[in-house]
Amino acid sequence: MKTNAMRILDGLKIPYETSSYDDDGEHELAKGAALRLAEKIGVQPECVFKTIVMRTENKEICVFCQSAVSEINLKKARNAAGCKEISPVKPEELLGLTGYIRGGCSPLGMKRKFRTFIDETVLLCDFICISGGQRGIQIKLKPDDLIKACDAVVCDLEL
Numbered sequence: 001m002k003t004n005a006m007r008i009l010d011g012l013k014i015p016y017e018t019s020s021y022d023d024d025g026e027h028e029l030a031k032g033a034a035l036r037l038a039e040k041i042g043v044q045p046e047c048v049f050k051t052i053v054m055r056t057e058n059k060e061i062c063v064f065c066q067s068a069v070s071e072i073n074l075k076k077a078r079n080a081a082g083c084k085e086i087s088p089v090k091p092e093e094l095l096g097l098t099g100y101i102r103g104g105c106s107p108l109g110m111k112r113k114f115r116t117f118i119d120e121t122v123l124l125c126d127f128i129c130i131s132g133g134q135r136g137i138q139i140k141l142k143p144d145d146l147i148k149a150c151d152a153v154v155c156d157l158e159l
Contacts, residue, residue, distance in 0.1 A: 003106070003109065003132050003133035003134055003137065004099070004106075004108070004109025004110075004133055005106040005108035005109040005130075005131075005132055005133040005139060006018070006132065006133070006139065007109065008108045008109050008149060009108065009139070009141070009145075009149060012148070012149055014141065014145045014148070014149055015141070015142075015145070016139050016140060016141040016145070017139070017140040017141075018132055018137055018138065018139055018140070019041040019042075019129070019137070019138045019140065020136055020137055020138075021037065021040040021041055021136055021138070022040070022136065023103065023135040023136040033068070034048050034050070034068030034069055035069075037068070037129075037138070038068075038129075041129065041138055041140075043127075043129055043140070044125075045067075045068065045069045046067050046069050046121070046124070046125065047067070047125040047126075047127060047128045047129060048067070048068040048069075048128070048129045048138075049065045049066065049067055049068060049118070049119075049122065049128050049129065049130050049146075050065070050066055050067075050068045050131075051063060051064070051065055051105045051106060051107045051130065051131060052064040052065075052066060052072055052088060053088065053089045053094060053097065053098060053105065053114075054077065054081075054086045054087060054088050054089065055086070055087060055088075055089050056081055056083035056084075056085060056086050057083060057084055057085035057086075058083065060081070060083070060115075061089070061097055061112075061114045062077075062081045062086070062114055062115050062116070062117065063107050063110070063114045063115070063116040063117070063150075064077055064080075064116075064117050064118075064119075064157060065107050065116070065117070065118040065119065065122070065130065065146075065150075065152070066119045066157055066158070067119060067121050067122075067158075070119070070121070070158045070159060071158075071159040072119075072157050072158075072159065073156075073157060073158060073159040074086060074087075076155070076156055076157050076158070077117070077157055080117045080153065080155045080157065081115065081117070097110075097111065098110040098111055099111040100131075100133060101135070103131075103135045104131055104132075104133060104134045104135040104136075104137075105131055105133075106130055106131040106132060106133040106139070107130060107146070107150050107152070108130070108133070108139075108146075108149055108150060109133050113151075115153070116150040116151065116152040116153070117152060117153050117154075117155055117157065118143075118146065118147060118150070118152045118153070118154050118155075118157075119154075119155070119156065119157040119158055120154050120155060120156050120157075120158075121158060122143040122146070122147070122154065123143055123154065125143055126142070127140050127141065127142060127143075128140070128141065128142075128143050128146065130146065
């Protein structure tokens with residue numbers, strides 16, 4: 001089954017692989033979600049990138065991709081987005097804004113195109129994994145291909 005994220009990559013003729021895994025429903029970084037996910041699909045945890053959707057004080061929605069073993073620095077996120085205030089959207093708002101649910105949110109294929117920022121550690125990986133747009137599916141692709149597909153800005157976001 002193709003997700004919106006996969007269809008976008010196909011349309012751009014960007015090569016990728018998919019991995020499926022049993023989703024345990026636990027998507028909190030503090031509870032080791034990234035480490036379990038990396039182990040399930042056989043990749044380095046540093047190369048699993050999570051998608052964080054945030055809202056600025058002007059109600060602009062911005063998307064951030066961060067290595068799942070790190071935390072995002074809100075000050076750096078504000079600087080990247082050029083705003084004074086920024087905060088994560090509530091999980092219950094995610095579906096209406098993006099078309100995705102927590103644990104299955106991909107930076108590709110959202111309902112609308114939002115400005116996207118990817119942490120510079122992405123450039124240290126040969127391949128990265130992002131959500132395929134559904135819980136239990138990951139997409140593996142080259143960092144430059146994700147940057148291109150998202151029209152993303154690469155910047156320092158790490159805490």
